Amino acid sequence: MLNNKKIAILGVGKGVPEKVLTNSDLEKMVDTSDEWITSRTGIKERRICPDHICCSDLAVEAAEQAMQRSGSAPEDIDMVIVATVTPDYPLPGVAGIVQDRLGLIRAAAFDLKAACSGWVYSAACAFGFIRSGLYKRILVIGVDVLSRIANWHDRSTCVLFGDGCGAAVIGEHEGEYGIIDFDLGADGSGSRYLYIPEGGSRTPLTREGLEAGRNKIFMAGQEVFKFAVKIQSETLSKLFRRNNVAPEEVDLFVPHQANIRIIDSSAKRVGIPMDRVFVNLHKYGNTSGASVPLALCEAWEQGRIKKGDLVAVCGFGAGLTWASGIMKWAY
Ligand SMILES: CC(C)(COP(=O)(O)OP(=O)(O)OC[C@H]1O[C@@H](n2cnc3c(N)ncnc32)[C@H](O)[C@@H]1OP(=O)(O)O)[C@@H](O)C(=O)NCCC(=O)NCCS
Incomplete structure (x- = not known):
């Protein structure tokens, strides 16, 4: 049965690695300049994961914050969707790892691969699942560790990318606003x-x-x-x-x-x-x-x-x- 209640973002969170790589750091790695990167892209610095941090680590940090801000307990989450092109392993998807680490015992879990559109695609999926009446509350994570798939010898691409994560809990909402x-x-x-x-x-x-x-x-x-x-x-x-x-x-x-x-x-x-x-x-x-x-x-x-x-x-x-x-x- 269709759910006609409002469906909204109920809480947001983020997880970013501490290590900062500035444009002047990049000047020492490839033939580039702070002036070129800033004027062509607007980017001044980016965050880079150390070797021991990967996709699920950033995802768990952001998700915990989004769940806490939305007042969601692990058992409230019906599904977790992770938008990423850099999961922990080529197989399986990272959503199951996140589900396990957060103790989301009732949640279905899958990855969605639509690159930089991935989180908005995932939010639309969550909206549809909730509107359909199948689920009530879905954790939607967007996370990438692009430093692992960037070509650090190619100045035309490596200067653009960084690592990070953002998450939102999307669910039924009693108020007047929503998606x-x-x-x-x-x-x-x-x-x-x-x-x-x-x-x-x-x-x-x-x-x-x-x-x-x-x-x-x-x-x-x-x-x-x-x-x-x-x-x-x-x-x-x-x-x-x-x-x-x-x-x-x-x-x-x-x-x-x-x-x-x-x-x-x-x-x-x-x-x-x-x-x-x-x-x-x-x-x-x-x-x-x-x-x-x-x-x-x-x-x-x-x-x-x-x-x-x-x-x-x-x-x-x-x-x-x-x-x-x-x-x-x-x-
Ligand atoms: C990548 C991008 C910034 C390049 O800017 P651009 O103005 O198109 O620059 P070009 O590729 O024409 O390169 C211009 C010159 O700068 C050089 N160049 C490229 N990267 C450089 C860098 N990091 N530092 C210095 N020079 C660089 C090129 O070699 C080229 O030199 P040439 O004229 O001697 O051949 C731009 O094309 C862009 O942002 N594209 C979209 C990228 C994007 O958003 N991707 C993700 C989508 S999700």
């Missing part, structure tokens, strides 16, 4: 603009591939840039039209934190002024699945989001995929 709508999409014809060439079933990893770094991220930067600006404005405009929302009604836009020029251009195209756009990419770089929930969590912690605010989120990335959502913040 309004999502728009999800994909264009697989662009799958090779951003991918890891070797290590999958098409091309298992070879010794030559390993030596050439084909087990690390490859990106056609300019193609992804053009796609990002276009798709972010298209998906948001579609969502706004469908829900009779004017861009000037948006209190805060929380976009995927990939590049300040992408954020700037798409906000302009949609008609949202930059003082209503949340940016933390200067501190973290692009953290893929973690990007949107980490930004959402910090926006809330900094008081940039308050009860009743109209909040828009948007992710885009490998796949190619995109996902946007709008909600009235519930608490």
Whole structure:
């Protein structure tokens, strides 16, 4: 039976490693400069996991905070969805490991792989599961340890990425506010603009591939840039039209934190002024699945989001995929 109650984000949390890698640190690793990275991307520093910290460690930290802030006990959680491209192991997914470590004894668990759109895709899944009446409360985590799959010899990509996690508990809500709508999409014809060439079933990893770094991220930067600006404005405009929302009604836009020029251009195209756009990419770089929930969590912690605010989120990335959502913040 359909659940007609409001469905809302009930609490948010984050987990980031302590180690900071600055642009000047990178100058010592590859042929780059703080000036180039800052002017082309807006990134000043990023966080990097030490060897003993991995995906589930960041996920557990963020999830514990989101559960505590939402007043959720382990037995309240019906499902955990982890959006990641860097799970602890190639098999199994990391969601089961997180479920076990948090003692979520009743929860179903699975990973969702939609790269930088992954958390918004996962939030839409959670919304659908709850709306369907099947579940009431779902933990939605976005986490990535991109430092493990970045090519640290390729200056055109390694300067962009960082590690981190953001989490939210999404559930039934008795109040008047909540999630309004999502728009999800994909264009697989662009799958090779951003991918890891070797290590999958098409091309298992070879010794030559390993030596050439084909087990690390490859990106056609300019193609992804053009796609990002276009798709972010298209998906948001579609969502706004469908829900009779004017861009000037948006209190805060929380976009995927990939590049300040992408954020700037798409906000302009949609008609949202930059003082209503949340940016933390200067501190973290692009953290893929973690990007949107980490930004959402910090926006809330900094008081940039308050009860009743109209909040828009948007992710885009490998796949190619995109996902946007709008909600009235519930608490
Ligand atoms: C990657 C990106 C920042 C590159 O910026 P750009 O303005 O397109 O730069 P280009 O790739 O044209 O490179 C310009 C020059 O800078 C050089 N360059 C590339 N990376 C560099 C670096 N880290 N430091 C210094 N120079 C660099 C290039 O070699 C090139 O030199 P050339 O003109 O002598 O050939 C940009 O394309 C981008 O942000 N793309 C989208 C990335 C993204 O968001 N990915 C994730 C999606 S989820």
